[in-house]
Amino acid sequence: MAFSLQLTVEPYQSGMRIDAFLSQQLRNFMPWQFQRLQDWNAIQVDHQPVDPRRRLRTGQLVRVELLTPPEQMYDPEDYPLSIIYEDPFLVVVDKSPGVIAHPTSSMQSGTLCHFLQSHFDRQTPVKGLIRPGIVHRLDRETSGLLIIAKTHFAHRQLVDAFEHSRVSKTYVALLDGVPADTQGTIDLPIGQDHLGSKVLMSTRPEARNAKPAKTHWELLRTFGSHSLVAARPVTGRNHQIRVHFAALGHPLVGDEFYEARGRFKPSARNS
Structure with missing residues (x-):
């Protein structure tokens, strides 16, 4: 075509x-x-x-x-995006919880990329001329700002900025329990669950392909047996904040996978 x-x-x-x-x-x-x-x-x-x-x-x-269609075209899907900023090179979107950033083997529709493709297609005379360039990710149930590149040049520059820590990210998380300290740094390598799960990550010594991971955090306030913290990851490992606070003994409230001290919930092994 x-x-x-x-x-x-x-x-x-x-x-x-x-x-x-x-x-x-x-x-x-x-x-x-x-x-x-x-x-x-x-x-x-x-x-x-x-x-x-x-x-x-x-x-x-x-x-x-x-002569050839634009590669990696997404079928556009309408969705009420919350766009915080946009220019010819990038767009900043407030991702809703429950939405994944890009298609996976088990989810080929209903992703942020599909929603953005619909948004971009309304800006050009031919569909697919602007395609979402994912620079960084947020977990499905995590809400927050995502920067999406609209050009190859912007994508290269943004990826380089993230890789060389020229972009700082701050997350607000609700923890189970109250940490003993009011601030600190979690410096624990993160690797894949040694039992073979493709999803779960771990700080345990037997974790496979472990890589250095560091998270700075600060206590913001407490709510009885829960606490609100600001987390600033230095590295960008998969599930880093969730895994690090679970290792600290204070997993994120409502986390479907990770319990305190790196123990996994029974249902997580089958995910």
Whole structure:
């Protein structure tokens, strides 16, 4: 299936080269993809093969044949997203609890990516031109802000920023019990559950493929036998905050998997 795109050069775009013009329209395309489209004569200006050296003029018609569909397209699904911020490069969404960020083998619809695809498709003349670029994740039952890239460039920059700890994240968690201290650092490696679960993580010495993990935390207030803490993970391991506080003896209230001291709930082994 070919994706045909027709665009009119606006006054503010007059004088642009074709590659700069298309970079504004096809934000997920890389330079080599533009070159391939030119080599295949898939770009026309006023029904003529494009000359990459010439500048565009106001009112010219640019036609692009995308010979292959955009990769990793998600079927758009309408959902009332809570968008906190958006610009041409990224969007910040307040993810609701119960929503997963991207499709998995067991869930191929109803994810944040599907909801965002619907939102992005309303911004472009052809569906799939902007696709959600997942930069970081939140667990299904965790609510909070997610930064989603809208371009390859933004995705690379954001991933690099997260990997090199140039982005700080703070989580608010309700714990079972009250920690003895008012603040601290949990510095325990996290690996996969040694009994073979693909889901569960553990701080136990026998955990497989364990990697360093560190979480700073601060007590905010107490509610009888429960406490509210601010957690600031230095690393980004799977289930890090949940596993670390369970290891501390104060699992998150309502956690379906992790109990105090790394003990798993009976139902978790079958998940």
